[in-house]
Amino acid sequence: MSIPDRLYRFLFERADVRGQIVQLEAAYQEVIRRRAYSPVLRDLVGQAMAAAALLGSIIKFRGSLTLQVQGQGEQGLTLLVVQATSGGGLRALARWQGELPAEATLGQLCPDSYLAITIEPDEGERYQGIVALDGGSLAQALDNYFENSEQLATRVWLAADGERAAGMLIQRLPGEVRDEDAWPRAEALAATITAEELLQLSPPTIIHRLFHEEDIRLFDPSPLRFQCTCSRERVGAMLRSLGPEEVKGILQEQGQVEVHCDFCNQGYRFDAVDVEQLLRAADGPPEPPPTLH
Numbered sequence: 001m002s003i004p005d006r007l008y009r010f011l012f013e014r015a016d017v018r019g020q021i022v023q024l025e026a027a028y029q030e031v032i033r034r035r036a037y038s039p040v041l042r043d044l045v046g047q048a049m050a051a052a053a054l055l056g057s058i059i060k061f062r063g064s065l066t067l068q069v070q071g072q073g074e075q076g077l078t079l080l081v082v083q084a085t086s087g088g089g090l091r092a093l094a095r096w097q098g099e100l101p102a103e104a105t106l107g108q109l110c111p112d113s114y115l116a117i118t119i120e121p122d123e124g125e126r127y128q129g130i131v132a133l134d135g136g137s138l139a140q141a142l143d144n145y146f147e148n149s150e151q152l153a154t155r156v157w158l159a160a161d162g163e164r165a166a167g168m169l170i171q172r173l174p175g176e177v178r179d180e181d182a183w184p185r186a187e188a189l190a191a192t193i194t195a196e197e198l199l200q201l202s203p204p205t206i207i208h209r210l211f212h213e214e215d216i217r218l219f220d221p222s223p224l225r226f227q228c229t230c231s232r233e234r235v236g237a238m239l240r241s242l243g244p245e246e247v248k249g250i251l252q253e254q255g256q257v258e259v260h261c262d263f264c265n266q267g268y269r270f271d272a273v274d275v276e277q278l279l280r281a282a283d284g285p286p287e288p289p290p291t292l293h
């Protein structure tokens with residue numbers, strides 16, 4: 001039986017702890033069917049999608065959150081990118097070279113690499129946090145990220161199995177502590193979750209199983225879906241940024257300029273007329289005349 005892609009938020013009524021559970025199926029399938037991922041990578045992509053959904057939902061403004069790991073070697077996992085938008089859109093992609101081991105953590109696949117978390121509001125400053133993977137799992141890297149940069153005690157659990165991807169996050173809220181034991185208690189209870197439970201049980205059942213002795217407020221879930229943010233306009237802007245010589249060079253060599261979106265496999269073709277228009281648009285509207293103040 002299939003499950004809807006959604007994220008549940010919950011709150012401990014008598015303690016300063018909040019939580020989230022995300023489960024993905026259709027969005028995850030949309031991503032992994034686009035490439036021949038090995039099982040280890042397929043699971044990793046799913047975990048990263050669940051993580052991006054959890055982190056993305058914490059952002060209070062409109063914009064996007066990107067998780068990115070760049071492998072340092074020529075072989076193995078060379079790139080993992082997942083993006084979540086505040087509207088509930090998710091897209092993901094991994095690139096690799098050669099054979100990957102059947103089992104490995106993200107840190108083992110990308111030794112000496114870092115996890116970069118970038119938050120880009122539609123309006124305002126872009127922010128990036130970076131945390132070392134140190135051979136560990138993505139969930140461990142996220143725990144470290146929150147400890148270092150947000151200074152909010154946070155724990156993350158992630159699971160994926162090629163069918164579904166899921167994640168749970170609990171976070172101690174800033175402010176006055178009403179119940180000293182609440183956080184260690186919540187953490188210990190949450191830590192009893194298994195990957196199978198996270199993937200198979202409904203979020204209300206998980207919350208009941210873990211925290212039935214606590215007073216929990218469960219909010220209505222928000223939907224998530226696979227969504228790529230690529231468009232002909234964005235590809236055009238990217239081509240313009242390459243400069244007219246580069247673009248005309250490609251046009252001369254190949255008769256057209258073809259750009260492929262690695263996230264959704266959509267192709268964008270620009271012929272000589274399109275390129276001409278594109279480069280003319282690059283000149284932009286005339287500068288407004290200077291005004292006196």
Ligand SMILES: [Zn+2]
Pocket residue numbers: 228229230231261262263264265266
């Ligand atoms: Zn795309």
